[in-house]
Amino acid sequence: MAVGTELLLGQIVDSNSAWMGQRLAQAGIDSHYQTKVGDNLARIVSALRLALDRSDAVLVCGGLGPTQDDITREAIAEVMGAKLVPDEAVAGRIRSMFAQRGRTMSENNLRQAEVPEGARVIPQTRGTAPGLICPVGDKVIYAMPGVPYEMMDMMDRAVVPDLQSRSGEKAVIRSRTLRTWGLAESAVAELVAPRLELLDRPDEKATLSAPRPTIAFLASGIEGIKVRVTAKAADEETADAAIAAEEAELRRLLGDRVFGVDDESMEHAVGAALIERDLTLAVAESLTGGLVASRLVNVPGAGNWFKGGVVAYDSEVKFNVLGVTRGPVVTLDCAKEMAEGVRRLTGSDIGISTTGVAGPDPQEEVAPGTAFIGLALPGQPADALELHLPGDRDRVRQFCTISLMDALRRRLLEA
Amino acid sequence: MAVGTELLLGQIVDSNSAWMGQRLAQAGIDSHYQTKVGDNLARIVSALRLALDRSDAVLVCGGLGPTQDDITREAIAEVMGAKLVPDEAVAGRIRSMFAQRGRTMSENNLRQAEVPEGARVIPQTRGTAPGLICPVGDKVIYAMPGVPYEMMDMMDRAVVPDLQSRSGEKAVIRSRTLRTWGLAESAVAELVAPRLELLDRPDEKATLSAPRPTIAFLASGIEGIKVRVTAKAADEETADAAIAAEEAELRRLLGDRVFGVDDESMEHAVGAALIERDLTLAVAESLTGGLVASRLVNVPGAGNWFKGGVVAYDSEVKFNVLGVTRGPVVTLDCAKEMAEGVRRLTGSDIGISTTGVAGPDPQEEVAPGTAFIGLALPGQPADALELHLPGDRDRVRQFCTISLMDALRRRLLEA
Numbered sequence: 001m002a003v004g005t006e007l008l009l010g011q012i013v014d015s016n017s018a019w020m021g022q023r024l025a026q027a028g029i030d031s032h033y034q035t036k037v038g039d040n041l042a043r044i045v046s047a048l049r050l051a052l053d054r055s056d057a058v059l060v061c062g063g064l065g066p067t068q069d070d071i072t073r074e075a076i077a078e079v080m081g082a083k084l085v086p087d088e089a090v091a092g093r094i095r096s097m098f099a100q101r102g103r104t105m106s107e108n109n110l111r112q113a114e115v116p117e118g119a120r121v122i123p124q125t126r127g128t129a130p131g132l133i134c135p136v137g138d139k140v141i142y143a144m145p146g147v148p149y150e151m152m153d154m155m156d157r158a159v160v161p162d163l164q165s166r167s168g169e170k171a172v173i174r175s176r177t178l179r180t181w182g183l184a185e186s187a188v189a190e191l192v193a194p195r196l197e198l199l200d201r202p203d204e205k206a207t208l209s210a211p212r213p214t215i216a217f218l219a220s221g222i223e224g225i226k227v228r229v230t231a232k233a234a235d236e237e238t239a240d241a242a243i244a245a246e247e248a249e250l251r252r253l254l255g256d257r258v259f260g261v262d263d264e265s266m267e268h269a270v271g272a273a274l275i276e277r278d279l280t281l282a283v284a285e286s287l288t289g290g291l292v293a294s295r296l297v298n299v300p301g302a303g304n305w306f307k308g309g310v311v312a313y314d315s316e317v318k319f320n321v322l323g324v325t326r327g328p329v330v331t332l333d334c335a336k337e338m339a340e341g342v343r344r345l346t347g348s349d350i351g352i353s354t355t356g357v358a359g360p361d362p363q364e365e366v367a368p369g370t371a372f373i374g375l376a377l378p379g380q381p382a383d384a385l386e387l388h389l390p391g392d393r394d395r396v397r398q399f400c401t402i403s404l405m406d407a408l409r410r411r412l413l414e415a
Numbered sequence: 416m417a418v419g420t421e422l423l424l425g426q427i428v429d430s431n432s433a434w435m436g437q438r439l440a441q442a443g444i445d446s447h448y449q450t451k452v453g454d455n456l457a458r459i460v461s462a463l464r465l466a467l468d469r470s471d472a473v474l475v476c477g478g479l480g481p482t483q484d485d486i487t488r489e490a491i492a493e494v495m496g497a498k499l500v501p502d503e504a505v506a507g508r509i510r511s512m513f514a515q516r517g518r519t520m521s522e523n524n525l526r527q528a529e530v531p532e533g534a535r536v537i538p539q540t541r542g543t544a545p546g547l548i549c550p551v552g553d554k555v556i557y558a559m560p561g562v563p564y565e566m567m568d569m570m571d572r573a574v575v576p577d578l579q580s581r582s583g584e585k586a587v588i589r590s591r592t593l594r595t596w597g598l599a600e601s602a603v604a605e606l607v608a609p610r611l612e613l614l615d616r617p618d619e620k621a622t623l624s625a626p627r628p629t630i631a632f633l634a635s636g637i638e639g640i641k642v643r644v645t646a647k648a649a650d651e652e653t654a655d656a657a658i659a660a661e662e663a664e665l666r667r668l669l670g671d672r673v674f675g676v677d678d679e680s681m682e683h684a685v686g687a688a689l690i691e692r693d694l695t696l697a698v699a700e701s702l703t704g705g706l707v708a709s710r711l712v713n714v715p716g717a718g719n720w721f722k723g724g725v726v727a728y729d730s731e732v733k734f735n736v737l738g739v740t741r742g743p744v745v746t747l748d749c750a751k752e753m754a755e756g757v758r759r760l761t762g763s764d765i766g767i768s769t770t771g772v773a774g775p776d777p778q779e780e781v782a783p784g785t786a787f788i789g790l791a792l793p794g795q796p797a798d799a800l801e802l803h804l805p806g807d808r809d810r811v812r813q814f815c816t817i818s819l820m821d822a823l824r825r826r827l828l829e830a
Contacts (some may be wrong), residue, residue, distance in 0.1 A: 323759070
């Protein structure tokens, strides 16, 4: 549960809950619901009661500060049926933190030293508000400050260990994401269907020592379709082995559509393929206007294989700088000449290029969303592909950028 | 309600709900709870019933895709007590989207054409899954895809208007955001302090016919500091007039630090200044690797003033293509020569440039975060500035890009 009206108003994105969800998954603890609620006592109390009703433990984040709208403590005390009492040790720490920083302490800071009777304090090490471990019958509420830096410390230092010791659960949950490009979500699902059917079979029961991974699909637009494999097992080694085995099966079905794993982007895949083959690259961009280059330089060490390029937005730049033949510029031939021109100009091994119509208006009677990409590989004349891309200006450019990088990656794998 | 196990596991941060919360606030609609739930039919159904119990309308996001784990449609049908029936118009649109892109459509895509009886379809314009408006007694569930780009379109086009017509709420909340660059949040707040004091005076009561705007500051990192003016009034005209009057006061205090309003980015401001002066621009980029160019081409009509440029990532490209003198390349002189070189090469009126060290390692004994930007204005030799920028590779590049555009914008205003 994340507490704060600013979260409901969208003035802050609640990234704390996602981080806490990751930590719970790593600790093998299932988490079924996450809720955001504003700074309103009745609604916080009712959300806490509901959460305790459907879960064994509730993590609450936010509303522990010194101001009038910080009322999580009051809400928890009400749910516990307990009084708030000042904790002298906490009050002392707050006073000394202000003294150390040479600041005068306003009295409302001592609100943070109030603790529901029966609750245990998680000492603050990074801020002024302590955390709280609050038993409610045989269940428990953990309260942490909303400042991410303070919350993360308490979560790892106190909350996750306490949860694990209560649950007696020894399981861990691990996952890996395979990233694909070039197929619709439905087509990926169809290729992977044999695995889904096998994993869904109810006749063999999965156990923590013989876990059965689950598979999920994530459509992430310009980043392609992701296939996530998750396994819950007795320990990390068993989970990792189950995931590795499943990954091998999925790669067999998906082939070179898989360009990376977890945080690996398409530009990382391109960089790795170039390093392996000891080749350098340059880019001539019209449609994408520098986007391909700006993504390639994101790869650490790009200087070893990326020479640079030309943004030939104006036709005269295509003719005068890249040596493209005067004439129409939204064509396969122009894409080829651009790729060869930038390869020659920079002395790189490979030249790639983009030209096309981002929209909203047609150009040279070519429809918006039409793109031509050129690839000049080592010692070969260039060839080019025609693409039809959906969306507005920005999406057409983004799709063209990743499509071009993927085309190069696949050519390099074939070669 | 956001649906998706990946949200609970923290593999994706749910930024959709925050965005929707903003839009609801702007429309004057209170939002008290936000919930995340995994891809589990029983839990989605129970969360929907609870949400309908405590609210008049429920917005659901995610779980409308074509795969087996997309079960929001089934859950809503169960809550409505309705059957899912195929909608031929939706199915036709899905088929034609695949045909247009030249892809074969697998049959599971037609799952997206199933609609609970009694629900109304929000036609899809950006993806394959339609949205749904689902009456439940005198309440309503709105379902939208989880892809932000698709959700945002449906929210603005169909959901907010439908909500407003149901609520009969007559007050409107309007806001305008002034965007500044070059000042810390505290400095902006100090400049604006006279207005804050005046607006906070409790002696005159604001009313819907004589609204008093509120001012908020948003620090948005690489986008600068935003100053948001909000007014709640009986009608749009009254709200807009109050905001316009306040904007004039704020601009008097902030001067040319204000580069745009609402969605106007720095590149829009640069484009407007160039068009007004009938000047053309080219960019030579080392440090930023194409990022400046890729932002400039985002402006519709950029072809009227943007020629293109050179991504001179490798030093040889600086020397051979831009004619920079051989020697150190992380210097003020290199930035000047790059700006003049790209102006000459492309025949533009103005050339601008970046060179520097993105990190993590120093280069030519220059520390990471050091950037040199060059500006060659019409008929003048170039000059250059040295910047020291915070953050990792990506942030250094982003800061350098907007700093360079702002420097050009201010030079043009002075000239």
